[in-house]
Amino acid sequence: MKIGYPCINWSLECKGNRTFRLRSYSVKRLKETVENNLDCLFKILKYNLDHNILFFRISSDLIPFASHPVCKFKWQRFYRKEFKKIGDFIKKYKMRISMHPDQFVIINSPDKKVLARSIKELSYHAAILGAIGLDASAKIQLHVGGKYLDKEKSLKSFIERYQKLSPSIKKRLVIENDDKIYNVADCLRVHRQTRVPILFDVFHHSINPSNLNLTKILQKIKKTWKKKDGILMVDYSYQQQGKMKGSHATSINIKDFKKFLKLSRPFDFDIMLEIKDKEKSAVKAIKTAKSDKRFIKRVILKKEGEI
DNA sequence: TCACGTCAAGCAGAT
């Protein structure tokens, strides 16, 4: 069990997800931004290591407009050294990495243009993880997609489209139960047809449940992850009181988290805390989880001063 | 330096 947070670290000065407007696109601007983002990503990973945070979701904004036709820049080759440095660090300390393309990436959309853009965006995500040199345990998580007035048809559409994806995307793609349409049971149906692993989102399940309980879910979902995929990933959050349904919590509730750790035994998984205050909640969660037998502490190096 | 209109991209549900 590793615990992590997505994309942004509020304690550090720098941001690894800086971007700019399409109108201001230039190779110079892109380079400046990417250099900042890669440099900051490395700083975040160092911060994470110092705080025992061994799971991290890399921002989709790492290379702005990478999947847009405007971008002809060969960033993979140009930043080979930087990617290697980041990758070596991640591998050395056995960190887990994921990515989550944003809401525009939809595989089952009836609009072919949306599908084409989505595939380009997925290729970009796979290219990042490949450039960093990570194996198939570094995942790209996606929802099944829209309903389009016919859930059955739309679910089947996802399955058909998934089967046509390139091996480099399939190697990393996992599907996540969402908060409105496709619950865990629906994801399991997709899995049976595609063998795609399922990422369990605790919060979405609480809003859009299936009739399975937590133990049953973990039992079933665990089997969807093969050895090469690594142990399963779980997204953890809960409803922010007083906000609209679906709003993520601003800060972790340790009492609830403890309960979740207890209820989820003996299953082992990596936990992504989708909580607004990011690393602050991760640090708190780790303090709580440290006594749990499943929790993995940072690798202690014999030679100190290596980082 | 700051206010504020706008930003590549989709979709569903609440209001």
Added chain:
DNA sequence: ATCTGCTTGACGTGA
């Protein structure tokens, strides 16, 4: 019809 949430406000122009 418009707004909100989703991984999240932040970019950029004009004053």
